[in-house]
Amino acid sequence: MNVRFQVSKPVLCGNEKRYVNDAMDAGWISSNGAYLQKFEKAIADVLHVDECLVASSGTTALHLACLALGLKPGDEVVVPSLTYVASANAITYCGATPVFADCDPHTWNATAALIEQAWTPRTVGVIGVHLYGMPADIEAIADLCRRRGAWLLEDCAESLGASVNGKPTGSFGDAATFSFYGNKTISTGEGGALYVRDLERRRHAKMLRGQGMDFNRRYWHPIVGYNYRMTNIAAAIGLGQIEMLDFHLSERRRIANRYLQQLFPLAAEGLVQLPVQANDYVNTFWLFSIVLTGGGEARRGKVMRELADDFGIETRPFFVPMHRLPMYLSNHIFPSAEFLAAHGMNLPTYSGLVDREVDEICDAFASVLRKNL
Ligand SMILES: Cc1ncc(COP(=O)(O)O)c(C=O)c1O
Numbered sequence: 001m002n003v004r005f006q007v008s009k010p011v012l013c014g015n016e017k018r019y020v021n022d023a024m025d026a027g028w029i030s031s032n033g034a035y036l037q038k039f040e041k042a043i044a045d046v047l048h049v050d051e052c053l054v055a056s057s058g059t060t061a062l063h064l065a066c067l068a069l070g071l072k073p074g075d076e077v078v079v080p081s082l083t084y085v086a087s088a089n090a091i092t093y094c095g096a097t098p099v100f101a102d103c104d105p106h107t108w109n110a111t112a113a114l115i116e117q118a119w120t121p122r123t124v125g126v127i128g129v130h131l132y133g134m135p136a137d138i139e140a141i142a143d144l145c146r147r148r149g150a151w152l153l154e155d156c157a158e159s160l161g162a163s164v165n166g167k168p169t170g171s172f173g174d175a176a177t178f179s180f181y182g183n184k185t186i187s188t189g190e191g192g193a194l195y196v197r198d199l200e201r202r203r204h205a206k207m208l209r210g211q212g213m214d215f216n217r218r219y220w221h222p223i224v225g226y227n228y229r230m231t232n233i234a235a236a237i238g239l240g241q242i243e244m245l246d247f248h249l250s251e252r253r254r255i256a257n258r259y260l261q262q263l264f265p266l267a268a269e270g271l272v273q274l275p276v277q278a279n280d281y282v283n284t285f286w287l288f289s290i291v292l293t294g295g296g297e298a299r300r301g302k303v304m305r306e307l308a309d310d311f312g313i314e315t316r317p318f319f320v321p322m323h324r325l326p327m328y329l330s331n332h333i334f335p336s337a338e339f340l341a342a343h344g345m346n347l348p349t350y351s352g353l354v355d356r357e358v359d360e361i362c363d364a365f366a367s368v369l370r371k372n373l
Contacts, residue, residue, distance in 0.1 A: 058179025
């Protein structure tokens with residue numbers, strides 16, 4: 001396929017190159033250096049919290065957060081089935097068991113009620129996911145966790161900049177994690193970050209990140225840790241990126257508004273479901289996503305293939321629900337997760353995609369969809 005529109009791509013239009021060159025000139029290319037602290041501070045500022053820690057990826061940040069929250073073998077954690085695999089794997093890395101919840105058919109996120117339905121006597125915590133940039137019903141989920149004496153970890157890999165009632169996603173739970181993979185709203189190539197509310201637990205996460213080494217005694221490792229550090233080079237890119245966060249968010253909002261406007265006629269005809277809009281829930285539209293209203297996985301596959309082959313438009317299917325993957329296979333039936341996974345798709349969403357191009361994508365989509373009704 002001759003790709004004209006990628007589904008996503010990093011846009012490095014700020015100080016990224018200057019900061020990377022500065023780090024290289026100074027010789028600080030590994031996991032020490034001023035950009036690490038500056039990037040951590042900038043992430044904390046977005047969250048309105050006192051301190052964040054960067055990590056080598058969103059996945060390692062999730063693992064560190066689970067360990068810091070005390071997750072251990074025998075425990076169970078409720079997590080939406082419709083998520084990226086890392087949300088569930090982090091639980092498994094700790095020897096604990098993910099227990100899956102279905103999602104709301106309109107917001108595509110697990111709700112407090114669905115999470116409560118999945119609760120077991122061994123549930124110690126919840127990983128709430130803000131899918132594709134749409135905030136989950138996180139206040140109700142946090143309430144549920146408080147009532148049940150469980151912790152809440154927000155997986156904000158896809159929702160940096162999203163908010164509920166003016167409060168950023170990532171600031172509601174006991175911990176939160178972020179991803180800066182190449183397709184995310186801001187990127188460091190590979191990279192992630194975590195926030196841990198409790199200071200002792202945060203210190204533990206920091207120690208685990210750096211091979212479990214004592215902060216005051218070199219080569220003294222009282223616990224088994226990991227090398228989950230970020231490099232100063234990656235942080236230099238991250239600082240350049242996060243300085244431009246408002247720009248990237250406003251670009252995504254403009255693109256989403258254009259998609260919503262152009263695809264409205266298809267939604268009015270009942271052919272597609274568009275993302276829900278709620279004033280108090282600020283969606284970042286990490287990836288603008290739609291759901292075909294019928295036709296099954298085969299039709300979605302055909303639409304995606306024709307968009308790629310005939311128009312050079314790359315799209316992505318929604319994630320495969322966790323309870324359908326070999327290692328988490330179960331007999332559970334989660335109707336919404338299954339329907340969305342078979343019918344949902346992500347459309348090109350990146351800063352710099354101009355309105356005329358969005359229109360072109362929508363025209364192509366409409367013609368391919370009508371051909372395949
Ligand atoms: C919801 C979710 N959680 C976790 C991750 C893992 O992040 P990373 O790819 O940086 O390890 C991702 C993205 O890739 C994600 O989308």
